[in-house]
Amino acid sequence: MKKLIAAASAFLCLTAASAQAGLTPGGVSLQEANSAVAEDVHFFHNAVLMPIITFICVFVLALLIWVMVRYNRGANATPKKFSHNTLVEIVWTGVPILILLVIALPSFELLFKQDITPDGKQTVIAADGSAREFAFANDFPERRMVENRRHLEVLVASEAETRRLRYNADYTVEGFGEPEIRVALNEAPDAGARVIIRGGQSSQNASGCGFFGRYFDLCEKEIVMAPTMTLKVNGYQWNWQYYYPDFGNFDFFSNMLAEDAASEELYRLEVDNRVVVPVGETIRVITTANDVIHAWAMPAFALKIDAVPGRINETWFKAEREGVFYGQCSEICGVKHAFMPIAVEVVSRPEFEAWVDEQRAFAGMDPMFTNNDVKLAQGDRAETVVLD
Ligand SMILES: [Cu+2]
Known part of the structure; x- marks a missing residue:
């Protein structure tokens, strides 16, 4: 019974977590991939891991049922007393080794892909x-x-x-x-x-x-081309600070929207100031933290990296299409750990450049790309954010 409750609550948690992603309310699957690496990760999960896990579960269940039916006291009154069988032992050692190799080889390749910033x-x-x-x-x-x-x-x-x-x-x-x-x-x-x-x-x-x-x-x-920009991510209890070192190092804080400010689906995911990046370009992400360990995680890019005080971690992503994508801090970091979401807005290059100049204007810098003399305050931009 306890196990049943555990399984049921695990399923409900999974459902709740996916629904929170805001993309497919009530969905139980992975968020839709928005990078080649995420596509590879999904492929690995769907085509390699899930079939293997399903086969093992069904096979073990069948063995259990077979043993219960064939070898219960009624059906098999005088059991044999042997305790070793060399062939069976070779098989149940050898086959799992082969299965682990089939899993390990492509997963190492994936780990390298996620870890090594492209240099093309x-x-x-x-x-x-x-x-x-x-x-x-x-x-x-x-x-x-x-x-x-x-x-x-x-x-x-x-x-x-x-x-x-x-x-x-x-x-x-x-x-x-x-x-x-x-x-x-x-x-x-x-x-x-x-x-x-x-x-x-x-x-x-x-x-x-x-x-x-x-x-x-x-x-x-x-x-895959080398990064066109670096995004520096700094974790705090309990919000994120982002720096754009290639564009004058302007920075801003990104806070979760309050319950009455966010749409029902996006509460605990939407923020006042989103990270903005250009589509189709390699983005280097470096992370650190100001107090305790946080983790910057974006499921759509299959990206999750610790933000550790006093250290810099590096990873990268290349978004394949425009849109807003959500993630959350993924390292328990204190009582408001669940209240420091991540929102990344992927836009076209011209939109990105206009946004950069807006941020530079706010920081008192000259425009870099346009002669945009509209000086927007940080809060103004937050209010123009569309939540659908
Ligand atoms: Cu955190």
């Missing part, structure tokens, strides 16, 4: 209609140099479309691992088109990569 860079060259050979400076630190085709991507962008070229079929490469990589296209691109060569150790599976491709890492790779 690109060279964009305007084609003149005749040139077929283009150079890419392989000027990464020694152990991060581009050494094979998996860490290089070649695209041709015209006004109409951007096309990914295929290695060998469309282009060949000389000079992997050397300071200069030379890419030779089989066909000269049209004049006015741009040849984009991307390189770096950081890559993600190209979209449309199927089960086996993802699991065995067989797909074409897309290079």
Whole structure:
């Protein structure tokens, strides 16, 4: 009975936690992914972990039922007395080892992906209609140099479309691992088109990569660009402070909206001042804390990182689409731990730049991107926040 109550309350907690996310009220599944890493994490959970766990549960249940029916006192009055069976013992040691390997190998890859900030860079060259050979400076630190085709991507962008070229079929490469990589296209691109060569150790599976491709890492790779900005996150009992060091280091505090100010669904998730970041760009996140350990967690980006006083932790994310995404402090940090939510607003580059200038104006700095002479106070912006 106790176990039943525990299971029921665990289920209710799960339901409540997902409903709190505000995206699918009453939902019990993971928040929708908004980054390639989160997609990989979801894939790993849905296609690898859940089937394995389900199979083990059903298998063990079947064994239990079989033992209860076949070997109860009525059905099996005189039980055998042996205590060892070498074959069974080899199987029940070997099979779990294999299962753990199947889980461990892709999960290590995921851990590295989350942990290591991308370093990709690109060279964009305007084609003149005749040139077929283009150079890419392989000027990464020694152990991060581009050494094979998996860490290089070649695209041709015209006004109409951007096309990914295929290695060998469309282009060949000389000079992997050397300071200069030379890419030779089989066909000269049209004049006015741009040849984009991307390189770096950081890559993600190209979209449309199927089960086996993802699991065995067989797909074409897309290079992930190095961060375009850093977001510094500082945890307090009980709110968050955000710094934008690349834009004059303006900062602001982000507090949870009171119950009467937030919509019912977003109470304990919505804040007065959201973090604003540009869509499709790699964002470096560094975290620290002012008092006790907090954790900055954003399920939509599969991101969770401790914020520790006196230390800096680093992670990254790249949001694939615009919108508002919610997370919460995920390290018990005191009585109001549940009242320091995180709201990240992903916007287009122009919107982001306008917002940066607004923040700079508020901090008494000149605009960086626009000649925006509207000086908004921090509170004004909070009031214009739309909650749907
Ligand atoms: Cu906290």
